[in-house]
Structures are given as structure tokens and as C-alpha cells.
Amino acid sequence: MNTKNQLYNYILEIADDSLILGQRLSEWCGHGPILEEDIALTNIALDFIGQANNLYEYAATLSENKITPDQLAFLRVDNDFKNALLVEQPNRDFAYTLARQFYFDAFRKLFFEKLIDSKDEQLSAIAEKSLKETKYHLKHSSEWIIRLGDGTEESHNRIQTAIDFLWKYTNELFEDNQAYTEILDLELGISVSALKSTWLEYVHSILTEATLTIPNSPFSQTGGRKGIHTEHLGYLLAEMQYMQRAYPNSTW
Amino acid sequence: MVTTKNIWESLEKVSDPEIPVLSIVDLGIVRNVEIDKELCTVTITPTYSGCPAMHTIEQEILTTLSPIIKTEVKSTLSPAWTTDWMSENGKKKLREYGIAPPENEVDKSVLFAKPTIVPCPKCNSQDTKMISQFGSTACKAHYQCNHCLEPFDYFKCLR
Ligand SMILES: [Zn+2]
Numbered sequence: 001m002n003t004k005n006q007l008y009n010y011i012l013e014i015a016d017d018s019l020i021l022g023q024r025l026s027e028w029c030g031h032g033p034i035l036e037e038d039i040a041l042t043n044i045a046l047d048f049i050g051q052a053n054n055l056y057e058y059a060a061t062l063s064e065n066k067i068t069p070d071q072l073a074f075l076r077v078d079n080d081f082k083n084a085l086l087v088e089q090p091n092r093d094f095a096y097t098l099a100r101q102f103y104f105d106a107f108r109k110l111f112f113e114k115l116i117d118s119k120d121e122q123l124s125a126i127a128e129k130s131l132k133e134t135k136y137h138l139k140h141s142s143e144w145i146i147r148l149g150d151g152t153e154e155s156h157n158r159i160q161t162a163i164d165f166l167w168k169y170t171n172e173l174f175e176d177n178q179a180y181t182e183i184l185d186l187e188l189g190i191s192v193s194a195l196k197s198t199w200l201e202y203v204h205s206i207l208t209e210a211t212l213t214i215p216n217s218p219f220s221q222t223g224g225r226k227g228i229h230t231e232h233l234g235y236l237l238a239e240m241q242y243m244q245r246a247y248p249n250s251t252w
Numbered sequence: 253m254v255t256t257k258n259i260w261e262s263l264e265k266v267s268d269p270e271i272p273v274l275s276i277v278d279l280g281i282v283r284n285v286e287i288d289k290e291l292c293t294v295t296i297t298p299t300y301s302g303c304p305a306m307h308t309i310e311q312e313i314l315t316t317l318s319p320i321i322k323t324e325v326k327s328t329l330s331p332a333w334t335t336d337w338m339s340e341n342g343k344k345k346l347r348e349y350g351i352a353p354p355e356n357e358v359d360k361s362v363l364f365a366k367p368t369i370v371p372c373p374k375c376n377s378q379d380t381k382m383i384s385q386f387g388s389t390a391c392k393a394h395y396q397c398n399h400c401l402e403p404f405d406y407f408k409c410l411r
Contacts, residue, residue: 036383036384036386036394037384039384039386039387039388039394040384040385040386043386043387043390044386046300046302046304046390047300047301047302047390048302049302050298050300050301050302050303051301051302053301053302054301054329121330122329124330125328125329125330125332126329128329128330128331128332129298129301129329129330129332129333130301132332132334132410132411133300133301136385139363139385140385140386142363143363143364146363146364206363
């Protein structure tokens with residue numbers, strides 16, 4: 001892979017994380033536990049889809065084939081998607097949704113803070129823009145973790161179950177992809193493994209405040225970055241892509 | 253001869269589709285206006301990454317300017333838009349319209365921080381409460397006045 005190719009694939013990973021999580025969150029539209037949360041989750045979904053759009057637009061300019069952002073979102077199959085397994089996990093209940101969000105937001109904030117220093121101007125600009133939104137997201141999810149953990153017995157148990165269950169998907173966020181050596185050498189992208197200790201520190205501090213037990217299982221499940229996904233992604237794509245598949249090239 | 257000053261004046265008439273009382277100039281999303289011979293280039297920036305109004309705004313700019321001069325619209329992400337780009341005039345118009353303009357806000361890393369004091373745009377009371385950090389559009393939070401009980405939108409601070 002030449003540098004341009006690497007950069008293209010690198011950007012797709014970031015974009016896919018945003019798109020898939022945005023799509024997951026948008027499933028809450030009309031189903032939120034309270035009106036304010038319904039609005040909050042869909043607002044956050046919109047931010048993620050907006051970030052994905054900016055990233056796909058940029059990736060499309062780097063592609064050797066004539067490709068559009070819409071094609072990247074709606075016409076790739078599950079193995080083409082390089083999102084982390086964490087973001088494709090189903091919503092299940094409000095606790096699972098918020099646990100997933102908390103783990104990811106905490107990672108994303110550190111990620112964008114570093115990506116701002118990218119020597120690639122457009123990537124740096126997207127990071128700068130996205131970081132402002134991510135700070136709101138992290139505040140929102142962190143406060144909910146504390147509220148649920150330190151809430152009733154029922155809310156405590158349910159958020160603890162979700163936190164424990166999703167733990168195995170967090171390590172993947174911090175695996176440096178060996179295919180991107182040039183991206184790191186040229187300082188276009190960043191090393192995610194370097195973010196892990198800061199992430200752990202933050203997650204621990206919030207879980208402790210939430211009176212939750214910090215998971216310590218060493219087992220981790222990975223594969224998303226290589227296109228090997230859990231069964232859940234296929235269903236998500238089926239719903240998200242069906243319109244373009246059924247009516248190719250249809251527009252609003 | 254069309255000057256950039258003429259263009260800026262025309263852009264004052266293009267309103268934000270979600271907050272029609274604000275022009276895109278008040279909102280601070282017009283970054284640059286350039287005229288090169290017969291072509292005018294207007295550069296705009298989104299408020300939020302997923303702002304759904306960007307396409308409409310682009311169309312509105314083209315519709316407004318094309319009778320005057322051949323126009324193209326470009327979009328840029330950097331420097332990222334913050335509420336500091338909003339003009340004082342824009343903040344005044346927002347308040348009169350019933351939306352509380354952005355206040356200086358505490359650091360977002362402080363969890364459960366006391367929400368920013370946002371005066372009620374109806375009765376000016378400082379005794380208001382935040383209902384939700386997320387409101388009717390990406391750029392607004394939802395508040396209520398404890399004094400006159402009126403619910404209102406707050407154009408939240410983005411930095
Ligand atoms: Zn009032």
C-alpha cells in the first residue's frame with residue numbers, strides 16, 4: 001500500500017466507527033426512556049453521522065476509483081467495514097447503550113485530541129471540529145454512568161452487567177494496525193496504543209465514583225478492523241442500506 | 253462592478269433555515285467572500301458536523317447571489333466554528349426571538365457542574381433551570397424559567 005492508500009483506509013476506519021455508532025444511536029429515535037434522552041441520543045447520533053460524512057467525503061477524494069460518500073456508506077458489505085466491534089453491539093437497553101457510549105466517548109476524546117496534531121490538514125480540521133462535539137458526548141455518557149451506578153439497586157445492577165459485558169470489546173480500540181506504519185511514520189495518524197493508560201485512568205475514576213466494580217477480565221475480542229465482525233453488523237447494514245439496495249441510485 | 257461589500261450585504265438577507273431570525277452572517281458561518289474577475293467564491297463552515305441545514309444554506313446563497321454574479325460555495329472545517337463567531341447583533345436578535353444566546357460556559361470536563369446561568373429571554377429572570385443539554389437542534393439546549401415558567405431554547409456555547 002502506498003501512503004495515499006493507507007491514508008484512505010485509515011480514514012475509513014474512523015468514519016466507519018462514527019457511522020455505525022451513529023446508526024445504532026438513531027435506533028433510539030422515538031424509543032428513548034424519557035423525551036429529553038430521546039432527543040439527546042438522536043442529537044448525538046446526528047453528530048456521529050455528520051463526522052462520518054466529513055470523513056467519507058475526504059476519503060472519496062483520495063480514492064483511485066470514482067467513489068462517492070454515499071457509496072461508501074450504503075454499498076459496501078460487512079467485510080468492507082472496518083469499525084471496531086464495540087460500536088456495532090446492539091442497544092439492548094439504556095444501560096448497554098450508555099456503557100457502550102461511555103467506553104467509546106472516553107476513547108474518542110483522547111483520539112481526536114491527538115489527531116488534531118496530524119500533519120494532514122484536512123484530518124486535523126475534522127478532528128478539531130469533532131472534538132468539540134465529543135466533549136459534550138463524554139460529559140453526557142459519564143454523568144449517566146454515575147447516575148445509574150449510584151442510583152437504585154436495579155439501575156446499579158443493570159449498568160454493572162452492561163459495563164462487564166462490553167469490556168471485552170474495549171481493547172480493540174487500542175490496537176495499532178500494522179498496515180499503517182507509514183501513516184504513523186509520517187505523523188498523519190496517531191498511535192492508539194499510547195492512549196490506553198489515560199483511557200483506563202479516566203474509566204476507572206468514573207466507575208469508582210459510580211460505585212461500580214471495575215472489570216478485570218483479560219479476555220478481549222477483536223476483528224472489526226480486519227473486517228471480521230460479530231453477527232450484529234449484518235442486521236444493522238441490512239436496515240441502513242436497504243433503500244439503496246432496493247432502489248439503486250435513488251435520491252431524495 | 254460588484255464588490256465584496258455588496259456581497260456581504262446580500263448575504264445578510266440569507267437566513268439560517270432553523271433559526272430564521274438570524275442571518276448566516278450574524279451566525280458567523282460565512283468565513284470568506286472573494287471576487288476573482290467574474291466569479292464570486294463564498295466560503296462557509298458548519299456549526300456542527302451533522303448540521304442538516306448546510307445544503308439548504310448553500311442553495312440559498314446561490315439563489316441570492318446568482319442574479320448579481322456567478323457564484324460558487326465552498327465549505328471549510330478549519331478553523332472550527334465556535335459560538336464566539338456569532339455577532340453581537342446576532343445575539344441580540346436571538347434574545348428578541350425567544351432563544352437565549354450563548355453565555356460563557358464552564359469547562360465541559362467538569363461532571364455535574366452547575367449548569368450555566370442563562371437568563372430567561374422572556375422575563376429576564378436569572379432563576380432558570382436546564383432541562384436537557386440537548387435540545388430541538390444540535391446547537392441548542394433545553395431550559396425552563398422558574399419565574400415565569402416558560403420553557404425556552406438556549407443556543408449552547410460551543411468552544
Ligand atoms: Zn421567565
